[in-house]
Amino acid sequence: MASQPTYTEAQLEAYLQRVEYKPSTQNASLVQDVHQRIQTDALGALADLQRRHLAAVPWGNSELHYSQHHTISLNPHNLYEKMVERRRDGYCMENSGLFFIVLRSLGFLVYATGGRVSHAAAKGVDNGLYLSFGHMILIVIIDGAKYMVDVGFGNNGATAPLPLQEGATAIRMAPAEMRLVRESIAEFTDKTQKIWIYQTRYDAESKWQPMFCFNDVEFLPQDFAVMNFAVSQTRTSWFTQTFVCMQMIPDADGQQIIGQCVMSGREVKRRVRGQMEILQVLHTEEDRIKALAKYFNVHLRSSEIEGIRGLVSELR
Incomplete structure (x- = not known):
C-alpha cells in the first residue's frame, strides 16, 4: 500500500x-488541544477547523497570474509552503488538498473525491448541465457517518460539514442556505444513476441552484493531477483567463461565517449579512497588488508581480 502524505506535529x-485556532486549554499545544476535542466532539472540531480555514486562507488563483511559471503544484510540501508559510491564496485543489492532509494528519478518517461544477455556477445559466471533473471534495467519516467538507469552492462554497443525507439543509451564510440532494443529471444515459448535488439559495424565498455534483467514490492523487492540469493549463479554462481572490469573514467570536470579501475584475467588494459594499475600485496593477496585501494579507514578490505582464488578466 502506498504511503499517504502527512504533516509533522510542528507543521x-x-x-x-x-x-x-483557539485552544480550550492553556497548557496543551494547539495540536494536543485539537486531538482532545476530536476525542470528545469530532464533528464539532471538524466544523471549527473548516470555518477557521475558510476565514484565514484565501481562495484564489494568483499563481496562475502572478508567477513566472503560471502553473499549480499539488505537492504536499508546496501546498504547505505556499499557503501556511507564505500565507498566499490557493484554488480548489490547493485549499482542499492542504486541508485534506491536515485532517488526515490529525487522525480523521478522510478521503477525497472529484466533482463536476454546474453551468449555473460557472456560467450563470441553470440548464442542468455540468462541466468535466474539475473540483475536489473531501468526505470525512465520523462514527460511520459520511460528511461532505469543502474549503475550495469560493463564493458559494459550503461553510460547515454536510452529512451525506438526502435533503440535508443548513445555513451557509445567513440568510443563504445550502443542502445536498441525490438525483440524476440531464446528461446521464441511465437515469437510475443518482449522485449527490450540492445546492445553494440566497434566502428561503429563492430557488435552489446547483453548484456541483459528486459521488462518494474515492479519487486518487493521479486523478487530481490530471484534473489540476486541465483546470490550470487549458486555454479555455476560466482560471487561466481571470484573476480572482476571495476570503470568508467570521463573526467576532469566530463561531459562524457572516460574509465574504471578494476581489474580481476591477473591484474589491465585501458582503456581510446580505449587505454588499464596494471597498475599492482598482485602476492599475499597483492598486491590485496593494489591495491584495490590505484586504487578504497576500504579499507578492517582485518576480511574481512581473509574471502577469502581458497576460489578458493584467490591469492596464
Whole structure:
C-alpha cells in the first residue's frame, strides 16, 4: 500500500496558528488541544477547523497570474509552503488538498473525491448541465457517518460539514442556505444513476441552484493531477483567463461565517449579512497588488508581480 502524505506535529502547530485556532486549554499545544476535542466532539472540531480555514486562507488563483511559471503544484510540501508559510491564496485543489492532509494528519478518517461544477455556477445559466471533473471534495467519516467538507469552492462554497443525507439543509451564510440532494443529471444515459448535488439559495424565498455534483467514490492523487492540469493549463479554462481572490469573514467570536470579501475584475467588494459594499475600485496593477496585501494579507514578490505582464488578466 502506498504511503499517504502527512504533516509533522510542528507543521500542524504552524497551520493551526495560521488559521487562528483557539485552544480550550492553556497548557496543551494547539495540536494536543485539537486531538482532545476530536476525542470528545469530532464533528464539532471538524466544523471549527473548516470555518477557521475558510476565514484565514484565501481562495484564489494568483499563481496562475502572478508567477513566472503560471502553473499549480499539488505537492504536499508546496501546498504547505505556499499557503501556511507564505500565507498566499490557493484554488480548489490547493485549499482542499492542504486541508485534506491536515485532517488526515490529525487522525480523521478522510478521503477525497472529484466533482463536476454546474453551468449555473460557472456560467450563470441553470440548464442542468455540468462541466468535466474539475473540483475536489473531501468526505470525512465520523462514527460511520459520511460528511461532505469543502474549503475550495469560493463564493458559494459550503461553510460547515454536510452529512451525506438526502435533503440535508443548513445555513451557509445567513440568510443563504445550502443542502445536498441525490438525483440524476440531464446528461446521464441511465437515469437510475443518482449522485449527490450540492445546492445553494440566497434566502428561503429563492430557488435552489446547483453548484456541483459528486459521488462518494474515492479519487486518487493521479486523478487530481490530471484534473489540476486541465483546470490550470487549458486555454479555455476560466482560471487561466481571470484573476480572482476571495476570503470568508467570521463573526467576532469566530463561531459562524457572516460574509465574504471578494476581489474580481476591477473591484474589491465585501458582503456581510446580505449587505454588499464596494471597498475599492482598482485602476492599475499597483492598486491590485496593494489591495491584495490590505484586504487578504497576500504579499507578492517582485518576480511574481512581473509574471502577469502581458497576460489578458493584467490591469492596464
